[in-house]
Amino acid sequence: MASVMFLPCFLRFCAFKSGNTWCGKSELTTTARGMESDSLSCFISDHEGFHGTIKNSPQDFVVIEIGINGQLVNSPDVQEEHTKGPSQPSQATKRDDKSKQSKPDDTDILNQDCFDLNVILGPAVNKELEHFTNKIRVKADEEEQVELSLGTYPDKHLRAVVHRAVRYNFPFLQTVTNQSEIRVREDPDFKELASLASEGEAEEFFRFIDAKVPGSAFTFLPDDSKEHRTSVHHFVSRRFGKLVETKSFTDQQKTSITVRLRERNKQPKKRTIAECQEEKDEVTLYTAFTLRKENLETLEAISYMAAVLGVLPSDFTYAGIKDKRAITYQAMVVKKISPEWLLDKVSEFERRGMQISHVRSVSEPLKLGRLQGNHFDLVIKHLKPHGNRELVELQQLVKDGVENVKNRGFVNYYGPQRFGSGSCVQADQVGLALLKEKMEASVKLFFTPEDGDDLQNKAKRHFLLTGNAKESLALMPAYKARERLMLRALHRYGSGQEGCVRGWLSLPHSMRVFYLHSYCSRVWNEAAKYRLQKLGFKPVQGDLVWAGSEKGLKDTTEDVNPPQVHVVTSEEEKDDVFSLDQVILPMPGNSVKYPENLLGQWYQGRLAQDGLGSCRFRVTPLKLNVPGCYRPLLAKPQNVTYSLRIAEKLQGQSDETCAPNLTLSFDLDASCYATVCLGEIMKCNLS
Incomplete structure (x- = not known):
């Protein structure tokens, strides 16, 4: 249960943090990290807010995914667009694909x-x-x-x-x-390739071959020897020529070999009957379903279902990660499992707090981010006004808070979930170490223990104290898959620079890049706060908006090409052409444009402060690239409804028993956080 209280220190409704001390009446308390988690302290409305607690139980925080077609995934007539055969994209799909340009490939995060x-x-x-x-x-x-x-x-x-x-x-x-x-x-094939390239490259190449991810590619490290590159070309072509194709390319006077999976339409036109039958047999079976889980992490639920069904967790795909401390409904697709086989295991899933519905055959997996958003049904308990305000004023305080956020929205911060649950070392700190290619430091941060004497923390402490990966692996619980993969690699290759690189490469790509995205999200949060404090609550010269998003033209385009970024001019600022909810802020990366005003200078200084002044946002040893993206400065809930219940206190009842409760429902776009929205309503930070 997270307890939250009013924080009344503002600069145009902004609170400031200096060191570990908050100005004003810093009475905020939470069972998680509280104020130490983030600087989510800038609000855009001037209502007073109120005290309250969230997530008192999973039933008080219900999250229902909204599919790409706008339907709740638990509705009786749900029919995801990806379940249909190939067709021309609808205009709604085109607009959704365009809007996703403003959201990172989240990995939010954690496709493990x-x-x-x-x-x-x-x-x-x-x-x-x-x-x-x-x-x-x-x-x-x-x-x-x-x-x-x-x-x-x-x-x-x-x-x-x-x-x-x-x-x-x-x-x-x-x-x-x-x-x-x-x-x-x-x-023997691995042995031959390891003699031509490094052993680490050979390992990553064979993982790439085994994964067979459509549209994926593998790039060997730069090689100046044409003769040596020819040997690699010949090996790959001889051994995997039917599956992949190779090509050399030069970047900054360095030549590398890239290997790509062949597309089906690039296969030879003439095929034998046996080859046609083989291709027919390889058609993958996909089954879609809606998962209801309670008090379970998404990946924890997937791991259990994979064990029951006899597949790997990577055979499950989903549009987004959902809260643990909640009841959640989300769409999923599992590969190589028939609907009948899945339905046969329903009783085993139910024993672990999971329910399966809307089971059906589909033609393809789900992709991260393929959703419109999420619907939330929340209960906030133990409401009371701040200070010495009377309880009878609570109804007006709640109305003011909900209506202001309904009409004006909230600052679109990344919530604490984005940075991991640890209070000692958070994911963004690991990401910063990786961007600076400090591999040994990043591994130490990865294994920094939390308070507590559970097995995983004992294993982490043992590794940091002794450096013995083998003994730490024996202590690490079986369900801590990422930590065990890392320790196994460190045991095999050592804990030096090269061993740490191998350790990170042992994790899935989506997990490696998650830490980099987490760091970029932290910078975005700080940029949003700085933008509002220094440049105010109106678009100004140098701000960024989507091209063609002038008032009255925002939704008229049907162009499926990615939208372009437009820099607000002095004339547009003077004429109030744009509104604050049209302003976008860049997530740092190597392909984004930064604002051409004070905020752009702030980005440069902020990255330089972390030693990333010349960073190209590529970590070559780990095959990571962060192009960056754009995120709207403000978000706004839709379909908002609420009800305040103030029970009359009876004789013998405690104040706790009859404390007022607020029932609140709303929809948010994908990658927006309900806890941040609640923070604006209640005027506090939630974790």
């Missing part, structure tokens, strides 16, 4: 794969496999082919899980099935 062999194989077999891989490393030059049996797996789904997990953790191994038995041995 779990390939924990300790869980999949069991501790005993996993330990035997690690001994086997160490033996291969020691005897790398021997010609003798050695094998290890991982046991018998009659279920074909489970065999597929074992094959993929082993290959992901040990790309240098080859897995083969003999009837139901799975055996592993050293992969």
